[in-house]
Amino acid sequence: MLNSITELLPPHVSDFVQTFPTVDIEKLEEVRMRIGQPIECLFSSKPIYSSALFSEEDSVYFLNQLSQYSMYAFEEELQKGYITIQGGHRVGLAGKTILENGVVKTIRPVSSFNIRVARQKIGVGEKLATELYDQRMGWRNALLIGPPQTGKTTVLRDLARIVSQGTKKIPSNKVAIVDERSEIAGSINGIPQHELGTRIDVLDGCPKAEGMMMMIRSMSPHVLIVDEIGREQDAQAILEARHAGVVVMASAHGRTYEEIAKRPVFKRLLELNAFDRVIELGRVPYPGYVKRVRLANQVATG
Incomplete structure (x- = not known):
């Protein structure tokens, strides 16, 4: 279920996310990445951090993966502040906003990412x-x-x-x-x-x-x-x-x-x-x- 997320992540971030046992992965709610900070995985509201930091190079890599190396086509998503990826997972974006006529035109550079893991719970309703x-x-x-x-x-x-x-x-x-x-x-x-x-x-x-x-x-x-x-x-x-x-x-x-x-x-x-x-x-x-x-x-x- 997380393949659509891990295949987009920088290799060391993907490795970190996949180190958790299956029983824990089922409780994963968010993966947060902030430039200069450890990667944060949120499990049932309890955060666990990596030993390695998320770098500017990691941010560029992840953005290229999300945009499929076409930042021009990615502008609408940057304007909204999030993008939905395969599997229904949503990636929130934060950083420096660029305004045009008082309206957010884009976010450049992007310094923070929040991947919210989407899980359909059949029967919960x-x-x-x-x-x-x-x-x-x-x-x-x-x-x-x-x-x-x-x-x-x-x-x-x-x-x-x-x-x-x-x-x-x-x-x-x-x-x-x-x-x-x-x-x-x-x-x-x-x-x-x-x-x-x-x-x-x-x-x-x-x-x-x-x-x-x-x-x-x-x-x-x-x-x-x-x-x-x-x-x-x-x-x-x-x-x-x-x-x-x-x-x-x-x-x-x-x-x-x-x-x-x-x-x-x-x-x-x-x-x-x-x-x-x-x-x-x-x-x-x-x-x-x-x-x-x-x-x-x-x-x-x-």
């Missing part, structure tokens, strides 16, 4: 699916919340698969994914790298609000899935989807229902009954653990 599906009413609108690395995207991905494929008790439905950061489907050239079923349409790399409206108009989905909402434009698009009769499943950063209900964008969505359920996720005992499912028809106050 099944228990939640029974909560979100009603035999009489169908799928419920849901907002998944949690701090970073609590499995929001992983659970959304599996819910997309379940809605698309169906189960013995749940019929399959058309699903549209607006994947602005290429994390849910992990698409390469528009083709999802994860197992999502046959009734999935993905709009990759498109801003969420615009993408939601495009999908509603062009793909007639039954369920619309979008990751990490938070802007007013996102809220308006979700309300438009609801008015069009489309079920929305989304995620957002937040620790509790009460916390997000105080933010203006989410307060409005909850007041207007955009979601039927708010699901709080946690990392313990595992990422994607459902801590609490709240009815979303009453806004928390105080």
Whole structure:
């Protein structure tokens, strides 16, 4: 599974990553490389460092591998600050930004890389699916919340698969994914790298609000899935989807229902009954653990 990562790394970095036993590799979350610093491998939030440093030459090597020696064709990815590679893994980039008319044009030089290991956990959304599906009413609108690395995207991905494929008790439905950061489907050239079923349409790399409206108009989905909402434009698009009769499943950063209900964008969505359920996720005992499912028809106050 990590071959698509290790084959791009400088040899000594690849060797370091592959020294870990298989049982540990299965828990690998990130590989971080910073010029002048040891390589960091993050296992279940516990970092382990190499004895060797990551050099400027290593950075150039890795960039050439990522861009296939065509930095000109790589400019769009540098502008976004990340690139999705084979297998759905995402490489975040940081360094010196170059602005044009106040907008980031590129990052040159790149001094830091963060490879987030993508793992599809088949079945992680099944228990939640029974909560979100009603035999009489169908799928419920849901907002998944949690701090970073609590499995929001992983659970959304599996819910997309379940809605698309169906189960013995749940019929399959058309699903549209607006994947602005290429994390849910992990698409390469528009083709999802994860197992999502046959009734999935993905709009990759498109801003969420615009993408939601495009999908509603062009793909007639039954369920619309979008990751990490938070802007007013996102809220308006979700309300438009609801008015069009489309079920929305989304995620957002937040620790509790009460916390997000105080933010203006989410307060409005909850007041207007955009979601039927708010699901709080946690990392313990595992990422994607459902801590609490709240009815979303009453806004928390105080």
